[in-house]
Amino acid sequence: MNYSQQEIKKKQEKIISKSGKMKYRIRGWIAYCSGIGAITLLLLFIFGLAGAVRGVVDSAPGAEEIDIMTAGQPSEIYDSRGNVIQVLAAQDLAYEYASVDQIPEIVQRAFISAEDRRFYEHHGVDMLGILQAVYSGVMGESEKLKNKTITQQLIQNQILSGNDNSTFLGRCTREIQEQYLAIELEEDLDKDQILEYYLNTVNMGQDIMGVQAAAIRYFDKDVADMNVSEAAVLAAIVSDPEKYSPVSQQENNSRRRKEVLKAMLEAKYISEEEYEDALGDDVYLRVQNVASIKAYGVKNTDSYYADAVKTQVIQDLKEKLGYSQTEAYNVLYHGGLKIFSCQDSSLQEICDEVINSDQYYPQTARSYLSYYLAVSQGGDKREYSEIDVKNYYYEKKGKEISLYFKKTGKPQKYIRGFKKAILKNGSEVIAEKVQLIKQPQASFVLIEQATGQIKAIVGGRGQKEANTDVNRAMELKRQPGSSLAMLSTYAPALDTAGITLGNVEDDTAYFYPGTNTQVRKWEGSPYHGLMTLRTAITGSENVPAVKTLEKVSVQTGYEFLKKFSLTTIIEQKKSEDGQVYTDLQLQLALGELNEGVTNLELTAAYAAIAARGVYRKPAFYTKIIDRDGNVLLENERKAKRILKESTAWLLTDAMKDAVKGGTGQAAQFDSIKNLSQAGNVGYTEESTDYWFEGFTPFYTAGIWVGRDENTSQERSESHIAIWKEIMERIHKKEKKTKGNFRMPDGVLSTWICSKCGNRAVQGLCDEAIGGGIVKEYFVKGTEPKMNCNCHVKYAFCKESGMLASELCPEEERFYKVLLKKEEVARTDDYLNTVEQNIGTEICDLQH
DSSP, rough: OOOHHHHHHHHHHHHHHHHHHHHHHHHHHHHHHHHHHHHHHHHHHHHHHHHHHHHHHSSSSOOOGGGGGGBBBOOEEEEESSEEEEEEEESSEEEEOGHHHHHHHHOOOOHHHHHTTTTTSSSOHHHHHHHHHHHHHHHHHHOOOOOOOOHHHHHHHHTSSSSSSSSSSHHHHHHHHHHHHHHHHHHHHHHHHHHHHHHHHHBSTTTTHHOOOOOOHHHOOOGGGOOOHHHHHHHHHHHOOTOOTTTTOOOHHHHHHHHHHHHHHTTTTOHEEEHHHTTTOHHHHHHHHHHTTTTTSSSSOOOHHHHHHHHHHHHHHHHOOOOOOOHHHHHHHHHHHEEEEOOOHHHHHHHHHHHTOOGGGGOOOEEEEEEEEEHHHHHHHHEHHHHHHHHHHHHHHHOOOOOOESSSSSHHHHHHHHHHHHHHHHHHEEEEEEEESSEEEEEEEETTTTTTTEEEEESSOOOOSSTTTTOOOOOOOOOOOGGIIIIIIIIIHHHHOOOOOOOOOESSOOBBBTOOOOOOTTTTTTOEEEHHHHHHHHTTHHHHHHHHHHHHHHHHHHHHHEEEETTTTTTEOOOSSSOOOOOOOOGGGGGGOOOOHOOOOOHHHHHHHHHTEEEOOOEEEEEETTTSSSSSEEEOEEEEEEEEEEHHHHHHHHHHHHHHSSGGGGGGGGSSEOOOEEEEEEOOOOEEEEEEEEEEESEEEEEEOOOOOOOOOOSSSHHHHHHHHHHHEEETTTTOOEEOOOOOOTTTEEETTTOOSOOOOOOOOOOBTOOOOEEEETOOOOOOOOBSSSSEEEEEEETSSOOTTTTTTTTGGEEEEEEEESSSSSSSGGGHHHHOOOOSSSOOEEE
16 A cells, blocks of 8 residues: 555545535535525515515405594593593584585695695605604604604594504504505595595594684684684694694794794795785784683583593593594594593582682682674674773773773673774674683692592682683693792702701892892891791791702702603793793792793692602593493503602601791691691782692692782782681591601701701800790701801990990899891891990990
């Protein structure tokens, strides 16, 4: 055999060559199989997906099932004891059908510009719109372009209404069915028929369905008589009827209306001249005039509580189940729902009775004249209000009349004179309404803080005239005044800034830093000088609040208000004329805001303090059962800790003092002695708004009193008396007459000097003129470590009254403990300071 080196090498190369070829073949075979497998899996996936889509499509209802305003099955609202308190039926909605030839082209084009600019170009699904919306979302734009066509919206609202949209699978199923049916519907119906169905079924807010009912409700005219400006107002509503309401959210509607008009101009639906005329039209004055008298289509008036339930249910159907606004209305009025509310009817009855009792309001209180007159003159319609009546008597008769009246006789006399003058040229009355609205008005909110459930709500005094009347407890934004200080200033001060209730601030004349604006003081109230924050809270003092917020920082105060879920606080806002507004200023300590707050949100914030620092979003219902007996929604409101428990207790304890002997003393119960109470008043500078927010261990309640016209009112504590009467009766009825606010672990008490906040010194602080020793509570570790350093004891000669010298014997001396303080203005401390009591002369009498 040949074992030479060369022969061995040849054999090795041969073996390697065969092995390499084998590896290559194996790798090729694996790649081939993998490719075939991947293609097979892809095909299986495609066929599976196609099958799934086919199944989803097959399970979709037919486009021919579209039903315009079906009667359906009424829904019922129950109170907390299982009693039906409201029935919601389709006939309660304002609705009137209008064919497409009755709807003017300008109205049609306004809605197309607002909702589906390529309506006449696509075949049910706008792929370009979808791509633009996706791009907008990827780019992170806040105002995403809409990708649902008018056809899709009609399908969503009238055919797929009520489908499960809460899960990803449900949303995918619905989206596929919606797009399929949209294409199918466009094959069955022409564009005019689709637009007609849409314009008659779209939700227009205020319990209104369709453009004809909306035209009557907002403008008191048929849709056929609408002009460009009015059409844009209606089209602006559709995307969110609550946000863009022309009655309660005119600023939002105006901004959206301008966008609609701009789109109409760009599409050449209107001319430049028509565009400018529409922009200059004072359209909202007409809306407001009609709103004051119109309750179109309403058969029964719902309670304020029922209105609140409807609002929250619709909101939750949209947010939690993905319903559109129109879809939510459809299921609410046609879906046969059983809605279990949180209302306790017996407690609601107490609230209604007391709020509407005239005995709790000043005897000088009068009612405001609300007047509406529409006349036809030469084929034109003209509208007048109570302001026109007042101006007529001033301009034509030289007489200044008030619009507040005690009795009905005098306003009727003024109206007769005004009408006589208006109608003398042959005009005819089309509509007229006279109403005396009780003033001041009031709102009340009752919350069970342990659950966040709203047990009762009152949206105003007097008879509720119509559904969707303004609910002053939920919709009216008013200045909170000093009631905001607990949330914007003292809560962050104690919770995060290392400040305690024992910290001392000087209540003296003070200007906002860098300005010539002085911090306001209650009229006739003196400056008190040095005081602890507890004393400042008890007396609702402004200067210490502003100085404290300055230390905490305005930004921190603002962030805490957001934690308290106050949604109307403005970080920065630019008006249409370019002016920038913000609430990020020291006036935040005194509740001086650009827009104000609602009673509901303010009371819910105080309920978080009462609940030991845990916030719960207010709940008007507990659950909703559909017509088949299934739970459609459970109103689970997550609890969120926003304050340390110790902070909440310290704030509560300070507010207990406000009720015991401070500005809230009028709220103290007469017949219930063993139940702790805490509360805080709120007054505005011009006496336009009066508040009291208070709580017990069981309930939190807030009351607001003020005039609808936002004018000054007589100074009184009647609102506190109303709060007290309601809460005392409620607690007695519920047999909840004993209870205290439990002090949490880690809180201790110590005696401090009331003028410097340091540890009190016996024989010094307790003998100080105008000062003293007070017991204060602290979170462990924050209590003062230093002794009092603001008080000094001086010896005086009884005979001369001067500082005692060494020659004055002890029996000829008397002592004063005086305050070391550099006074810059006269305060209650002024006469007790060293500077005002100690001269340069020392007694020189020879005793």
